[in-house]
Amino acid sequence: MPDFTLNAASLEAAMPVFYAHGLRTASDATLAKALHTSEADLAAQFPSRELLVYHTMLADLERQKRDHTKLYAEFPTAVERLYGLLDLGLRDLTKIPGTFYGELQTGFPQSWDAVMDHLNTYSAPQLQQLLNDGIRSKLFRSDINIQLVTKILIEQLNMLLNPLVFPPDRYNMREVFRSIFLYYIRGICTDDGARIAAEHFARL
Structure with missing residues (x-):
């Protein structure tokens, strides 16, 4: 098991890496560095790239909703x-x-x-x-x-x-x-x- 669990807020940091390097071609090392974890811990929590991309997308969609809440307040x-x-x-x-x-x-x-x-x-x-x-x-x-x-x-x-x-x-x-x-x-x-x-x- 990983030393800690990456939550949705943490996973948002993976999105710029995917934009810059591609969903398949972004390296595990680059993603782990952006997420402040190790490659081993990242693989333990997300054993497939499909699973990591899915949870990263969900995190980004939630980020958009938070941005909209701030907008409505303004x-x-x-x-x-x-x-x-x-x-x-x-x-x-x-x-x-x-x-x-x-x-x-x-x-x-x-x-x-x-x-x-x-x-x-x-x-x-x-x-x-x-x-x-x-x-x-x-x-x-x-x-x-x-x-x-x-x-x-x-x-x-x-x-x-x-x-x-x-x-x-x-x-x-x-x-x-x-x-x-x-x-x-x-x-x-x-x-x-x-x-x-x-x-x-x-x-x-």
Whole structure:
């Protein structure tokens, strides 16, 4: 048995190693060093790479939820929270190499299923709830199709990070983010919501 058990917070340190070196090709030595443990203890707790990747992904998904809780404490309105969630998503995605999710999907199906489950049971309902909250507070238009707008927002974020669409050596990702989301979200806002959106972007 290992001398100590790596908890979720500790495992978050493995994610940058996987981004930099690959899910399969990151060495046990590099991972153990990042996790402040020995290779023997790491192997004792996670006897397969699949198991380590799975628990690392779960830890990262929990980290995202904590970030969202902090965001909600900072921003009181649905409009600001929506922009903030998309901005956090952008910050996360810009750290991830283009091959990461392809490798995850083909080589680590349990971890990929966890990501898809998170998207379907947490991210999409979260966006839908924000849109509902915005409609109730008269910040978003009451005639929007919430499910369709949720799908569009997710696909816009994916498009933003597609290097074939917006090569990072040619485009400033912050400016692309502003151009896509400032105008789209402002379009689903009421006059009051649009004023909040403009004020929020003025602070970025």
